Amino acid sequence: MNADDGSDDGRDTFTGKWLPLTILLVLVVGWILLILTLPKATPLVITADVSCRSGVDVASVWIEAARGGSGWATAVKKDGGTTRYTYKLPFAGGYEVRAGCGGTSDNWSAPTSSRADDAVYRRLLCDDPAYRAPNPAPCVDLPTR
Structure with a gap:
């Protein structure tokens, strides 16, 4: 929010909306990579x-x-x-x-x-x-x- 006129200048759009989505995406991709690289059970x-x-x-x-x-x-x-x-x-x-x-x-x-x-x-x-x-x-x- 702009302190002078109360309008949103877009500066905290990344931290407010995109940062949580980016973190979630990184976690999902990380879990998928982990699952794909785990050793397979070879009885x-x-x-x-x-x-x-x-x-x-x-x-x-x-x-x-x-x-x-x-x-x-x-x-x-x-x-x-x-x-x-x-x-x-x-x-x-x-x-x-x-x-x-x-x-x-x-x-x-x-x-x-x-x-x-x-x-x-x-x-x-x-x-x-x-x-x-x-x-x-x-x-x-x-x-x-």
């Missing part, structure tokens, strides 16, 4: 044949995923001292296999852990006699057949 089904060096049964297996989505693997087959586990990683990427040798599914006698890898199939031999609390014993990847 990956992994399989691990796990055995314990001492010969005890594998009580259960936890998959520790590097990109999120860690959880309990499902035992699908037992062949001698080796149990096959499967798990669906919600995001492809590295993961560790943490197995309990002996005990129960929620109270392992010897916790073990593999190195991180992104293979869809792994054969692991867990060195449960090497377990010394509080550190888990190592699991080593064996050559696949």
Whole structure:
């Protein structure tokens, strides 16, 4: 408003009307760009044949995923001292296999852990006699057949 005659000289039209619309437009475009550039979920089904060096049964297996989505693997087959586990990683990427040798599914006698890898199939031999609390014993990847 012009102080002399009460008329509008257009100076605050931008801040009064166009600035809020410009900010809204920038926010909408920003959200659209963010949605378009977010990583897409690429699920990956992994399989691990796990055995314990001492010969005890594998009580259960936890998959520790590097990109999120860690959880309990499902035992699908037992062949001698080796149990096959499967798990669906919600995001492809590295993961560790943490197995309990002996005990129960929620109270392992010897916790073990593999190195991180992104293979869809792994054969692991867990060195449960090497377990010394509080550190888990190592699991080593064996050559696949």
